[in-house]
Amino acid sequence: MKMTYADAAKLALAECMRADPTVWAVGEDLGRGGVFQQYKGLCEEFGPDRISDAPISEAAIMGAAFGAAMVGTRPVVEMRFADFALCATDELVNQIAKARFMFGGQSRAPMVIRKPMGMWRSSAAQHSQSLESWYVHIPGLVVCCPATPQDNYSMLKAAIECDDPVVYLEHKDIWALEGEVDTSQSYEFGKAVTRQKGDALTLVSWSHTCNIALDAVQDTDIEVIDLRSLWPWDKETVINSVQRTSRLLIAHESVQVGGFGAEVAATVAEKVACKVKRLGAPRSLIAYAPNLENQLRITGDMIADAAKEMML
Amino acid sequence: MTAANYDTARGLALLTMMERIRAFEEQAELAATRDQLVLGAIHLSIGQEAIPAGIMPHLKKTDLILSTHRGHGHTLAKGADPTAMMEELLGRDGGCCGGKGGSMHIADFGVGMLGANGVVGANIHIGAGAAHGAKMLGDGRIVVDFFGDGAINRGPFLEGLNWAGVFDLPILFVCEDNQYSASTKTSDMMSGEGAAARARSIGIKTHEIDGNDVEAVYDLAAEITARIRETGKPEFLHAKTYRLHGHTYFDPAAYRPEGEAAERWANDDPIQRQRDALANAGVGDAQIKEAKQAADAEMIAALAAATAAPWPADNTVYDDVQDIGSPVQEAF
Numbered sequence: 001m002k003m004t005y006a007d008a009a010k011l012a013l014a015e016c017m018r019a020d021p022t023v024w025a026v027g028e029d030l031g032r033g034g035v036f037q038q039y040k041g042l043c044e045e046f047g048p049d050r051i052s053d054a055p056i057s058e059a060a061i062m063g064a065a066f067g068a069a070m071v072g073t074r075p076v077v078e079m080r081f082a083d084f085a086l087c088a089t090d091e092l093v094n095q096i097a098k099a100r101f102m103f104g105g106q107s108r109a110p111m112v113i114r115k116p117m118g119m120w121r122s123s124a125a126q127h128s129q130s131l132e133s134w135y136v137h138i139p140g141l142v143v144c145c146p147a148t149p150q151d152n153y154s155m156l157k158a159a160i161e162c163d164d165p166v167v168y169l170e171h172k173d174i175w176a177l178e179g180e181v182d183t184s185q186s187y188e189f190g191k192a193v194t195r196q197k198g199d200a201l202t203l204v205s206w207s208h209t210c211n212i213a214l215d216a217v218q219d220t221d222i223e224v225i226d227l228r229s230l231w232p233w234d235k236e237t238v239i240n241s242v243q244r245t246s247r248l249l250i251a252h253e254s255v256q257v258g259g260f261g262a263e264v265a266a267t268v269a270e271k272v273a274c275k276v277k278r279l280g281a282p283r284s285l286i287a288y289a290p291n292l293e294n295q296l297r298i299t300g301d302m303i304a305d306a307a308k309e310m311m312l
Numbered sequence: 313m314t315a316a317n318y319d320t321a322r323g324l325a326l327l328t329m330m331e332r333i334r335a336f337e338e339q340a341e342l343a344a345t346r347d348q349l350v351l352g353a354i355h356l357s358i359g360q361e362a363i364p365a366g367i368m369p370h371l372k373k374t375d376l377i378l379s380t381h382r383g384h385g386h387t388l389a390k391g392a393d394p395t396a397m398m399e400e401l402l403g404r405d406g407g408c409c410g411g412k413g414g415s416m417h418i419a420d421f422g423v424g425m426l427g428a429n430g431v432v433g434a435n436i437h438i439g440a441g442a443a444h445g446a447k448m449l450g451d452g453r454i455v456v457d458f459f460g461d462g463a464i465n466r467g468p469f470l471e472g473l474n475w476a477g478v479f480d481l482p483i484l485f486v487c488e489d490n491q492y493s494a495s496t497k498t499s500d501m502m503s504g505e506g507a508a509a510r511a512r513s514i515g516i517k518t519h520e521i522d523g524n525d526v527e528a529v530y531d532l533a534a535e536i537t538a539r540i541r542e543t544g545k546p547e548f549l550h551a552k553t554y555r556l557h558g559h560t561y562f563d564p565a566a567y568r569p570e571g572e573a574a575e576r577w578a579n580d581d582p583i584q585r586q587r588d589a590l591a592n593a594g595v596g597d598a599q600i601k602e603a604k605q606a607a608d609a610e611m612i613a614a615l616a617a618a619t620a621a622p623w624p625a626d627n628t629v630y631d632d633v634q635d636i637g638s639p640v641q642e643a644f
């Protein structure tokens with residue numbers, strides 16, 4: 001079935017809601033389909049109690065959903081933009097991620113926190129960030145970065161069915177990206193997908209940057225691995241690949257300094273003798289003017305050039 | 313001879329619960345100061361016992377409460393086992409949270425106590441969410457959400473109350489106003505009329521009460537909880553009280569005006585007030601004293617049991633982090 005990235009997530013959510021009456025979604029403007037229309041039509045099917053509008057109260061959306069999760073429901077929290085989720089940092093980091101441990105296993109927070117992230121067009125510094133590495137640093141959280149319609153279907157389903165809190169970072173530049181979705185495919189957390197096989201170099205990426213990377217190195221001998229989930233992440237697939245290629249290039253849209261690429265690089269370098277390079281954004285702020293914005297993008301050309309240089 | 317119409321059994325039950333909370337905290341304080349066995353900070357609710365004691369009799373075991381860093385009284389009154397609580401304060405195996413939480417994260421989900429919280433105000437909107445979930449599941453549970461006067465200056469107060477109002481949730485918010493936020497007089501850092509006025513402005517049905525009058529708290533809570541069960545709508549209780557000890561057990565509270573605490577001890581200790589009320593109603597001295605003696609014996613035994621309890625097994629630090637993704641660091 002061909003569908004968009006947005007529709008794939010909508011289908012996954014609808015299927016989960018049909019299967020389990022305790023699943024519900026809550027966020028601003030969901031009744032009208034959400035800001036990216038990724039909930040369009042769901043309120044008509046499930047009603048306003050289960051596709052619930054919320055006040056502009058990010059802390060309460062996150063906090064209340066957590067309370068509702070502790071008493072036996074399975075909320076899907078919509079943060080609208082990953083940037084606004086920072087208004088609910090205490091709720092996510094100090095409460096949701098810690099409750100199960102802190103209370104000695106008495107509680108669970110089975111919830112999915114959807115945070116559309118990344119650069120799209122002239123949205124400047126407060127509507128464009130990719131902060132996935134922050135969440136990987138927080139014990140208790142699962143972190144997902146789907147890059148394709150297929151993964152946005154299978155991964156969202158797995159996230160909703162999972163009993164852990166899952167930070168689910170959809171990339172907002174690819175809502176309209178079309179692709180084949182096989183609804184019989186399930187997703188296992190921590191399993192990467194090798195999107196192109198090769199022996200010359202291992203290119204590791206995730207989220208939309210992985211699509212850009214794949215385009216850039218198509219029909220070369222470069223292996224392209226899409227990590228898909230960053231916690232847990234598929235060390236085995238990456239290490240096995242680098243053992244063959246001896247070259248590791250990691251590309252991500254987020255700031256390179258302290259980015260998750262550093263974790264991948266260090267982990268692999270501890271195990272395998274290899275050449276390593278990271279490509280991440282400069283540690284500057286995302287700007288409004290397109291030419292300024294472009295200064296901070298990790299482009300296909302940059303990825304192809306870096307790969308070529310490593311293979312010299 | 314007891315006074316006509318006075319419900320002696322109820323009066324004694326209220327006294328008994330307050331004595332148990334007081335005795336628990338006195339033992340906890342001894343465990344901290346005399347025995348040096350309490351590892352982290354504990355916040356005593358000595359002087360504030362009438363609020364949990366008066367409210368909790370109206371809750372079923374399945375009803376839910378959320379609490380703060382000052383949460384021993386709420387937890388005990390909701391029905392938690394004092395030995396498991398004391399073991400938690402001492403970080404021992406057998407503690408309600410397996411020694412992982414301590415006083416500030418004490419919780420007993422088995423009796424509907426969904427946790428104290430180390431972050432001031434954080435439980436306000438979480439409590440609204442618990443009520444949201446209960447309403448959605450239609451299981452008839454109601455929520456009582458406790459917080460201090462300092463917490464009303466944090467965002468969750470606005471967001472949580474608004475949420476409860478917007479979604480018509482079965483929750484009672486209880487602001488335990490002991491006048492202090494750590495070492496700060498709350499009124500110095502508060503614009504406007506305070507908790508009750510703010511709650512009213514959000515459209516929540518609001519009540520104010522002398523929170524040190526346990527019988528009055530009991531009566532008002534009976535009325536409020538019955539109405540919440542019937543209407544499913546949120547209400548707010550601003551209970552005025554006083555923290556007789558310091559903010560933490562090691563805080564001498566020197567920032568308070570000279571004589572303020574002594575005056576409160578003399579005239580407004582909720583436990584002494586209830587003892588006096590019982591005596592005035594004709595209840596015998598022996599019966600009144602018996603409440604304290606029994607409570608002391610119970611909590612001395614709880615501390616002894618906790619002191620004898622072992623530490624949790626080292627590897628439990630890896631338990632209950634999450635299902636997906638192992639927390640254990642790989643050895644190379």
Ligand SMILES: Cc1ncc(C[n+]2csc(CCOP(=O)(O)OP(=O)(O)O)c2C)c(N)n1
Nearest residue numbers: 382430431432460461462463490492493494
């Ligand atoms: C968000 C946050 N800020 C500050 C603190 C430190 N702190 C702990 S208790 C407290 C005072 C809280 O006052 P109040 O809400 O009135 O509760 P009380 O201690 O009087 O019971 C403070 C400032 C904290 N735990 N959380």
Ligand SMILES: [Mg+2]
Nearest residue numbers: 460461490492
């Ligand atoms: Mg206070």
